[in-house]
Amino acid sequence: MSKLEEKELKDLQENRNELTNATLNLGQISRALKVMPIQESNLHLKIDELEKKQNEMTKDLEEKYGKININLQSGEYEIIPEQE
Numbered sequence: 001m002s003k004l005e006e007k008e009l010k011d012l013q014e015n016r017n018e019l020t021n022a023t024l025n026l027g028q029i030s031r032a033l034k035v036m037p038i039q040e041s042n043l044h045l046k047i048d049e050l051e052k053k054q055n056e057m058t059k060d061l062e063e064k065y066g067k068i069n070i071n072l073q074s075g076e077y078e079i080i081p082e083q084e
Helices: 006-065
Strands: 068-070 077-079
16 A cells, blocks of 8 residues: 655644644634624623612611611722712
């Protein structure tokens, strides 16, 4: 049986490996694109929940302390003067 030259075989093998890697990368991208809308939707729902919770917590604090500015690092707050 005849045999290819070493460089020819090496070039074919390298090209095949690059083709395989490119195909795998394309598959990973396709999968990510399919999953992204679901993840985006889930994040929108999570943000909506967190905003609602933030608003409820703000309302509860305003009922207890009135209108205040809160330093989230220290927990200190100052009352916002009411404008007449």
